[in-house]
Amino acid sequence: MSDAFVRVEDLKVTFPTEDGDVRAVDGVSFSVDRGKTLAIVGESGSGKSVTSQALMGLISRRTARIEGRAWVGDDELISASEDDLRKLRGSQVSMIFQDPFASLHPFYRIGDQLTEAVHVHQDVSKSAARAQALEMLGKVGIPNPERRLDDYPHQLSGGMRQRIMIAMALINGPALLIADEPTTALDVTVQAQIMELLAELQVQYNTAIILITHDLGVVADVADEVAVMYAGRLVERGSLEDIFYDPQMPYTVGLLSSVPRLDDVSARLTPIAGQPPSLINLPPGCVFEPRCTASPLVPGGRCMTERPELLTITSSHAVRCLLEPTERAQFARRSLATAAGRAEEAS
Numbered sequence: 001m002s003d004a005f006v007r008v009e010d011l012k013v014t015f016p017t018e019d020g021d022v023r024a025v026d027g028v029s030f031s032v033d034r035g036k037t038l039a040i041v042g043e044s045g046s047g048k049s050v051t052s053q054a055l056m057g058l059i060s061r062r063t064a065r066i067e068g069r070a071w072v073g074d075d076e077l078i079s080a081s082e083d084d085l086r087k088l089r090g091s092q093v094s095m096i097f098q099d100p101f102a103s104l105h106p107f108y109r110i111g112d113q114l115t116e117a118v119h120v121h122q123d124v125s126k127s128a129a130r131a132q133a134l135e136m137l138g139k140v141g142i143p144n145p146e147r148r149l150d151d152y153p154h155q156l157s158g159g160m161r162q163r164i165m166i167a168m169a170l171i172n173g174p175a176l177l178i179a180d181e182p183t184t185a186l187d188v189t190v191q192a193q194i195m196e197l198l199a200e201l202q203v204q205y206n207t208a209i210i211l212i213t214h215d216l217g218v219v220a221d222v223a224d225e226v227a228v229m230y231a232g233r234l235v236e237r238g239s240l241e242d243i244f245y246d247p248q249m250p251y252t253v254g255l256l257s258s259v260p261r262l263d264d265v266s267a268r269l270t271p272i273a274g275q276p277p278s279l280i281n282l283p284p285g286c287v288f289e290p291r292c293t294a295s296p297l298v299p300g301g302r303c304m305t306e307r308p309e310l311l312t313i314t315s316s317h318a319v320r321c322l323l324e325p326t327e328r329a330q331f332a333r334r335s336l337a338t339a340a341g342r343a344e345e346a347s
Contacts (some may be wrong), residue, residue: 004031006176006208006236007182011078013047013054020280026232028068029310030238032225034175035202037209039223041216042254045276047232048212052178054078055210056095057085072176091121094169098181101162104153106242110137110164111149114171121172136167137205140197159190166197173205178214195222220244225316228252231277231287234310238317248319248328250294270338286322294331298322 013025018142025047032038039332040048055077070077072092080088091257097103102197105113114133124132130149136298137145140163162182175196179198183191199222202209222231226243228236228251236249240255247253254272274291278281285304289295295303302322310320321328 005034006032006070006072006210008051008055008070009068011054011070012050012063012066013050013059015063016065020224021284022279024234024279025054028227028229028232028234030225030227030234032176032208032210034208035206036224037202037211037222038225038227039213039219040212040227040229041213041219042229043214046229048229049180051229052095052180052210052212055178056089056093056176057082078095080131087121089174090117090169092174092175093178094172094174095178095180096162096165096169096182098184100159100165101153102159103165104161106153108152109149110151110156114149114164114168116169117168132171133167133211135293137164139201140164140167140170141193142167158186162186162190162194164195166194166201170201170205170207173286174207176208176210177202178210178212181214182211183213183215183218189262191218198222216255228255231282232279233320234286234318235288235320236318237310238313242314242317246317246329247332247336248313248317248325249288249321250292250323250331250335251288253290253332257338258295271337286320293335294321294323294327297327297331 009029011025011028015022015024028051030038041053042048047160054066057077057080059066066078067080075088075092077088109136111130111133114136115126115129118132133149134145137148142148142160142163156164183194186194195218198209211223223240225239227234228243228249230251235245236252237242243252244256247256257270258272260269272291277287277290283289285302286292286308287307289303292303306322308320310318312318319328323331
């Protein structure tokens with residue numbers, strides 16, 4: 001991790017409430033190299049978006065406790081002052097949010113919003129900033145970019161607004177791009193276009209990308225590494241091949257088993273039973289134990305009392321589970337084979 005361009009170490013985000021502390025992110029660590037994509041996956045409420053907001057400095061310290069360290073190159077983000085964060089946001093670190101219509105100002109023209117992003121970080125003339133905005137609109141595939149500069153957000157389709165957000169995020173050439181569910185509100189065809197565009201721009205700018213998503217199909221297409229989060233913690237981390245072809249954590253296996261099959265739309269899914277735990281009142285042992293079908297395989301009821309550590313399996317693969325290595329592998333093979341068998345029976 002020490003040689004990676006983006007490094008996050010033991011990140012914790014806690015929101016104090018009247019009912020107790022909400023541990024939204026609890027000891028998360030990962031790294032990303034330039035030109036690579038890390039996908040962070042998990043159910044809603046697992047801490048994915050809070051992690052990205054903490055890296056961007058978008059969580060108020062008046063309402064949350066933020067601990068840990070995070071570097072982009074030589075710049076440390078967590079302890080940086082608000083003034084330093086303003087300089088880094090947009091120039092070194094940028095973010096694409098879930099809803100582009102809510103992120104774009106409805107009263108300002110597209111060109112004004114893009115040129116403002118340029119002027120914040122570059123000392124250039126208005127004409128030079130407009131020329132950069134025009135060039136970037138062309139790069140993200142906006143037709144008639146000269147005319148679109150004078151449009152308002154409501155005059156654009158959802159896919160075009162998302163392209164505008166990508167243009168705004170990349171116009172200053174940031175080293176790290178965080179994409180938080182960038183295709184959630186888009187139809188499948190536009191989703192594919194947006195992800196293809198991000199991949200092309202990543203090659204052009206050598207940008208590190210953190211992709212926050214629950215869509216494992218998108219992950220399979222674009223990610224180099226995958227981090228699986230559950231109840232604020234990383235429960236498995238590995239290369240794309242590790243996670244999709246050699247999953248070790250029962251929660252990861254459950255996510256893979258519940259992915260719809262494109263070759264047979266009538267096939268029944270295998271959902272994960274139950275609901276994620278309350279982040280105020282987490283189970284005393286493994287946080288996944290109440291939903292885990294593999295916990296009976298661990299002797300002595302250890303899953304109910306012992307918090308597993310994130311253990312390194314190989315140089316690229318780590319897992320948080322109390323099962324013995326051979327039993328983890330056997331459980332994953334059985335579960336995935338059962339899911340495949342149900343799909344065949346349904347067909």
